[in-house]
Ligand code: UDP
């Protein structure tokens with residue numbers, strides 16, 4: 001079985017040497033034990049890093065035949081870098097494993113991934129069982145996100161990020177998804193096939209800092225919702241309908257006030273409240289609709305999700 005490991009990297013000069021050391025050891029051992037073929041490899045995808053990341057990747061591939069590299073022409077973001085690696089390499093392997101460069105995901109479970117593949121699973125999810133090493137903030141926001149996704153009717157695997165094995169069959173299915181606002185972990189359950197999860201404890205990033213600042217995380221979460229669910233649009237419709245019903249009563253009340261009771265000048269507060277309330281709801285609704293229109297706009301342009309500069 002020929003295995004490939006795809007690792008997107010963005011400004012990861014501080015961690016690459018260490019990551020290489022660990023993963024090389026593991027791969028060599030697996031080759032020795034005949035679990036994977038000799039031509040299995042590790043491919044780093046440089047996502048337009050501004051530091052020495054690409055030079056380091058080049059160095060690796062010069063010194064060892066098991067290391068490859070793909071350099072993107074600029075920073076396309078984690079998901080696009082990952083899809084670039086998966087799509088470029090899928091035809092030359094039996095299965096690909098994707099993981100982060102910072103060794104936060106326990107690499108010793110790769111053996112179990114491969115064992116599951118051999119049992120006939122096409123998709124093997126790595127699931128973080130223990131996130132105690134993550135910051136409280138990251139844990140809390142992640143948890144809220146999974147709950148919200150669930151509420152929106154999106155099928156997802158909680159606490160699974162992008163650490164997984166995909167067989168060639170699964171990769172070919174993934175290639176059929178041409179989405180621009182890519183949220184890979186949301187697409188994978190949609191391709192079906194036999195799948196299972198492997199549990200592990202998530203570690204700490206051992207050097208450098210997270211390449212996912214809060215803003216990136218927020219927009220990523222938005223992709224994860226708006227690319228998979230039209231529930232937000234439905235909520236707007238429902239809210240609008242109830243406001244409409246409510247306004248019928250209000251109209252009735254106003255007419256009564258005017259014609260039966262004759263006491264109209266009053267109600268500064270009710271006017272103010274409704275202006276602000278309605279204004280808020282309208283702007284929010286337009287915003288949500290805009291999110292979807294924006295996606296249609298981006299998709300209709302059909303721009304490439306990644307552009308490759310060099311491959312080694
Ligand atoms: N990454 C990338 N492009 C980006 C941002 C991140 O390729 O624009 C890579 C990064 O190098 C790492 C992985 O995505 O291998 C996950 O990033 P990180 O570990 O910083 O995220 P966190 O673990 O904090 O969620």
Ligand code: MG
Pocket residue numbers: 100102104205210
């Ligand atoms: Mg990380």
